[in-house]
Amino acid sequence: MKMHFGFKILCAILLMYVAVFAFLTPLSPALLQSDLSEIQPGEHTFTLTGYNTHFDGASTNALYLINDSTLSFPCTIEEVIDHSHLRARVTLPQEIHSKAFAFVLNNDVDGTVFLESPLKVDGFSLNSQLQPMEMPRFQQREASFFSYPYQPIIMESIRNLMWHVPMWFTMFFLMIMSLVQSVKVLLKGQRDGDKAAVMIDPDQVRPHDNKAAVSAAVGMVFCILGLVTGSVWARFTWGTWWTRDPQLNGALAVFIVYAAYFILRNSIQQEENKWKLSAIYNIFACILMFVLLMVLPRFTEGLHPGKSGNPAFSQYDLDSSLRTIFYPATVGFILLGYWMYHIRLRILKIEQEHENLLV
Amino acid sequence: MAVSLFTEIRLLLGKEWKSEFRRRDHFAALVIYLLSTLFICYLSFEKIADGQTWGALLWVTGLFTSFNAMHKALDSAQQPQLLHLYTLARPSAVIVSRCIYHALQIAILNVCSLFLFLLFFGDAVLAKMDWGQLITGLLLGSTGLGITLTFVASLAQKTGNGVGLMAILGFPLVIPLLITIVKFTRLAIEGVTWASNGYQLMLLAVLNVLAIVLAYLLFPYLWRE
Structure with a gap:
């Protein structure tokens, strides 16, 4: 029997490549949660938890609380606790656009990460006619050729x-x-036709x-x-x-x-x-x-x-x-x-x- | 051969019917089997409170009865006599007539089973049921079981260990059919419209066609030994 080496070598190389990248590539950074559950107009201090993020390794962390893609409130970062925790402060006005809030964080290591936060909103007056604010613009991080997208639960x-x-x-x-x-x-x-005798x-x-x-x-x-x-x-x-x-x-x-x-x-x-x-x-x-x-x-x-x-x-x-x-x-x-x-x-x-x- | 395939099938069906009529005790045995199975179900379940159990139990008993109905296809004692007969007929006519015969037999048994279900368990859970759908499902399920099991029985019979292999080969092969028919029956009992039960109906038809096509294509390789 002929020996086929080619496909075996290809198989070994492919599976080694897969094993190395599938196990060694870290999951993309993401924001997991904030300890902010209920917000009113005024000042709030909160802790933000990230996953695979580098809050402490980054030179600057820019954090915003975004309201319905129209208003953005810059947060002041009080303390970077470790690579995945930081404490920040934000001041919110009386009038907001809608009840949908999201955190956006950008730094030079992790790029931009989002967290849509199910916040309980209380004491604001909703005004959908508010003049949109200029949204923070971040430079896109250069995409690596392979990364695992962060998915909740998975x-x-x-x-x-x-x-x-x-x-x-x-x-x-x-x-x-x-x-x-x-x-x-x-x-x-x-067998051929009816010739049952033909073995x-x-x-x-x-x-x-x-x-x-x-x-x-x-x-x-x-x-x-x-x-x-x-x-x-x-x-x-x-x-x-x-x-x-x-x-x-x-x-x-x-x-x-x-x-x-x-x-x-x-x-x-x-x-x-x-x-x-x-x-x-x-x-x-x-x-x-x-x-x-x-x-x-x-x-x-x-x-x-x-x-x-x-x-x-x-x-x-x-x-x-x-x-x-x-x-x-x-x-x-x-x-x-x-x-x-x-x-x-x-x-x-x-x-x-x-x-x-x-x- | 001057006789058409159609005539051959008709003649073979007539022969199956005659031999069945001559051995009426076979069919009576099947009915007794069905009756005692359902009586045991009745004694052990006491009453069935929901449509899902009703439909599932109907098909579980239907499945076991169908396997029992295959005794004739498995009976190797009459093989020499059949061999002689089958040298006269085309294999495709043989398998088609056998499939039709067993499908009819199983359909009749399942209708009996339905009556016994109504007798033992009443129709309290069937208040919303669409009878048209239930009967359609009963017929399509019976033909699917009949065709698949006829083929498996002819295969198992060739191994010389027919009865033992019949269950091992047959049960896995009827799983898709059974999943579909149980779901169809459950929805029919819940009283959904034909349109919302359409997927199941289509699947049942596809599975029936698939089984008969495969049996038709593969049987010629199987029967002549």
Whole structure:
């Protein structure tokens, strides 16, 4: 058998690149909260909490309280406590534009960060005809080629995007490979017309059957990995290891379908029969996988991004920087799946040859 | 072969019906199975307070009855006789007639099951139900189960360990159908309009078509041994 080194090297490089950037890139800085809950006209002192920010490392921190994108009130920073905490003071007038307030902070390290604050507004007179003030203008920080967007709730777990999603792509890739081989088994294993006496050539069919079985087996491994990474992610974002979501239950159903495929394979002794029957079942299984994972979730409400009003991941990723890791991760894992398949196939061949020698 | 596919299917259906009529005890056994399952449900549930449980239970019993209805397709004792018959007919006619036959059988059983449900559990939770939708769902669900299970039964029967493998191979394959039909039934019981149940109806139709197309395409590889 020819050795293919190229794709293995590519796979290793891609996955190392993904591992380094996915784990070492810090999350983009963001403002988490302020201890200001209720505001009236007059002076307020408050503490602002940031995430991954560098309040103490920056040369200047400019902080504003913005009212409905029309009024801006500069805050005086009294004390920078540490990299993520600072105390500031702001004076508010009697008349404001609306009840919507947001903090905007700019410094030379973090760039500009926002916090839309659900403040309880009391004692102001609302006037929507107020003359708009000039908004503070900040210089845009130079964007690095890759950064993780800060998302509430998801937070650091966004790194899982690079592991969880490629698992499913790889599973689909392997299961489709398995389907193609199963179709070949059926086509090559066909007898000519009614001449039942003509035996099919086992050496023509067995390699395809081996490939179908091995790629489905490796696909099952990626299905398990996808379920596990998904379950961990669900624990930290949805608060539970397992929940009623069509994609979760669909994935488990796919796992059961393919488990049945292997039970079917193992329960048939006669080889020719085994090839044919398992190929037929595999075609059913693969089409069912598409129904369960691609069709059914579209018609059911669920928790995954892009469903039931949840934004899809492409919407978080405004500057497409997530893709610079996500695409290499997908390709890398598909190559890894193919690599695993390759090794398993060679092991199976050696085992079969070994058995032939014994007989 | 001068006989058209259509005629072949009709003749094979007639043959299935005759053999069924000759062995009336088979169908009676299925009805008794259904009756005792529902009686056990009645004794253990006592009453069903919500439509969701009602619909789910209807389909769970429907599923198990359908698996039992496959005994004929699994019976390898009559295989030599069938082999002779099938050398006379096209495989596509064989699978289509078998699918139609089992779909009809399961539909009849599910209608019986519906009557027994009404008898045991009453129709208190069904006040808002859209009967048209329920009957449509019952028929489409039965045909879907019939087609898929007929195919799985022919596959399992070839392994020589039919009854054991039937459940293992069949249950995963009917999951999508079952999810859809249970949801369709729940919405029908809640009395939503046809339009808001349209997705489920469309999915049911698609799953039915998918099952019959796959069975039609793959059966020729399966039957001749």
